[in-house]
Amino acid sequence: LIEGPPEADPLIPLAADPGLRPPVALLAHAVDEPGRSAFWPMAEFSPEWVAIRWAVERGVPARFIDLPAT
Known part of the structure; x- marks a missing residue:
């Protein structure tokens, strides 16, 4: 998340x-x-970017958890 x-x-x-x-x-x-x-x-060191890259590199499902923007 x-x-x-x-x-x-x-x-x-x-x-x-x-x-x-x-x-x-x-x-x-x-x-x-x-x-x-x-x-x-997001910068290279941003926790969100690091988490996204970690997940996609390992095939781990990831999703965003803030309230909807709309």
Whole structure:
């Protein structure tokens, strides 16, 4: 379980792509109200990034556990 928006769960496997390297970020916003947005930045040393990479490298299921962003 990783801190982040559950709507981003389908993006977790993308961390296995060797071309995806930190810094990376998740951005959530309301389509009809783009001023309502949230940002989850991750550096190479961020606990969230480390947990995601550990999980995808080992085939361990991972998911985000924050309240929904929408």
